[in-house]
Amino acid sequence: MEVKVKILRFNPETDKRPHYQTFRVEAEPTDRVLDLLEKIKGYQDGSLAFRRSCAHGICGSDAMRINGVNRLACKTLVKDVGKGTITVEPLLGLPLIKDLIVDMEPFFEHYESVMPYLINDEPPPLKERLQSPEERERFDDTTKCILCAACTTSCPSFWANGAYIGPAAIVNAHRFIFDSRDRGAAERLAVLNARSGVWRCRTIFNCVEACPRGIDVTRAIAEVKRALLFSSL
């Protein structure tokens, strides 16, 4: 079948502002949207720029807006979005560089601000630290994050103010705050309690919709809020 793919194009070396361009592509219903972009780049217009790598939803390179919703192009099939025209646009809220490529640096800066690494200065045992399956389960959901930015760039609070650290950073803070082996919760909670921290979340739930890993992002944020309220008592 033939599919129309309408892409928001922008080349900073020649364009004053972004514009739409529509391509017609032969596709199977089970093709990924990423396959369509590859066909366009390979055989129609090599200058089309986008990021991609693993092509099956694990590396987090190809988050973009597909028919107005943040998704991974490699995890979205034509049959799920394909009736009529498929519109593909770059993520919102991060500076646009070229076509579907946005500047990821602000996103990673927010991620780094929550100290996303195990903090524990106690000397480790000779073998593994013990952790029960229940303790492990406590933070399982937030270990799934692939840092694709689909959640943060779907968040109206982040669009309104780029200083907000955003759902992805909170998810990654949650992953350590609730890990029984970690001792850095207080430091992280201090960051999350700041003006640009967790209180900017207005529980709009866009992040949950956007997450390609099925993480219950709003729940993780709520748990962090509760930890803050509890620890400030």
Added chain:
Amino acid sequence: MRFHQYDVVVVGAGGAGLMAALYASKTATTAVISKLYPTRSHTGTAQGGVGAALGNLEEDHPEWHTFDTVKGSDYLGDQDAIEFMCTEAVRAVYELEHMGLPFSRTPDGRIAQRPFGGHTNNITGKPVRRSCYAADRTGHMILQTLYQQCLKNNVTFYDEFQVLDLIMVNGVAQGVVAIELATSEIHVFHANAVVIATGGHGRIWKITSNAYALTGDGIAIALRRGIPAEDMEFFQFHPTGIYKLGILITEGVRGEGGVLINGKGERFMEHYAPRVKDLASRDVVSRAMYLEMREGRGIDGKDYLYLDVRPETVNKFAALDGRTRPDGSPYRVTAEELLSKLPDIIDFCRTYLGIDPIQQPMPVQPTAHYAMGGIPTNRFGEVVIDEKNKVLPGLYAAGETACVSVHGANRLGTNSLLDLLVFGKHAGLRAAEYACQSQFQTLPKDVADFALEQLDSLRRCKGEGERVSTIAEEMKEVMMEHVGVFRTAEGMQQALTKLRELKERFRNLKLDDCGKVFNTELLNAWEIGNLLDLALVTTASALARKESRGAHAREDYPKRDDKNWLKHTLAWLKEDGEVKLRYKPVVITRYPPKERTY
């Protein structure tokens, strides 16, 4: 052009590169240069686990792991290096746990372990639980944990920089030349030690589990600087890729009791590997699948088979096999247990196939997965460049890019993550130690010229020319057809002829993009050039090896021939495209070669 100076530069930010950086940065100024953001690296897609004889669930020993790896390698692995890796494995896994890796846990809180192909109790010959896992996301957890630790230790990253060339001065490595993707600016990284950790090159083949990024850049750069590639004819086809897409379905599915089923509804692996059946090593299973399909026993006579992990199927065959849990009770699974142990696999099947593996079998076919060959190194990660293992000062390699060789002719599942942990670490330590006691050499004025020439030859937007995609597609087709699971002299000759034609056509490309900002078309073209070189070296190495061993299965030479071929291939790529081959001996310590059956 911009200049930078570090003691150590690491090229690539997957598991091996991050391990190297983490350890090098403890004593030396270290920069990591990667064409992807580190968390995009392909280590993140590894699923089933990392092998280490912790013995958390049953008796196990590093010596058993060593023997299984030697046997799995079809005796082509170097036994000193294998013993080193399997002994270090236990410490490496505990170290990861201490870094915060969220392993799945046993009821008493220790690291959970599952069975995997080719890993056995050396007394009974039955599968042993050796693979340490975090659900079916072990690679994701390793990549995230190592990246987190690098951030904690303030490692310097140059993300989205493509390395194009290795700088050699007076016979020693002195850094790399790279291009910044966002601007096309050229950067010269002057360093006393370079660690290459750029991963694999499965994109040579049409059906592959490999990411778009896996284009063998490190090996190609090294070949252009006169460094040989070792054992390139050995490339692993993983038995269970999703039909047509090649996306990996972990061997852990079979570890949990899943079985392969042919078009007649039979579990066929018991005819090929009576003792371990579906958990035979990957080369054995992939060949069995091809033979079944060739005999017309594919599903509906087509080129795929079923991987069946429905609880009723698992329980039926577990009962027939007499499989038990660690406490001696019969092995039986429920849908819930499978969901918790294989969540991502189930998600892939729902997304890409629209099926639920708890209720329906998965259509699978072998998929190009892992390079056993690569840049020759010793067990310290030092690059060695001839039959006598002469060290090239200042150059290191680790992970899939490297060939130590611990995988020989066929890698066991879970040993790739282990390889990158152990040899990434030791390459990093050695590189730092060497760099800190070395003097910087003066760089020549034309240091970036070779890199620039390569790009200039591709950057043509005017006149007549071919699209690089056409060339890439034809390469993938011919490699899949003739240099895949089964090979013949005739087929490989055809492949060589075709590859030489494609290399010729590659000189006459036409691009649409001649800009500077994220010119991904130009860089993709350069990557396809790398793949073409590696395809050529792979095919020439394979054509010369007149025997069948591990992943290299020749229909015209179906037997292993230890008398003539118990040796490693070294391949040099000359400027005119000719491949020169020489050979070096295999290191055999405790395990003399014998027949390999499962």
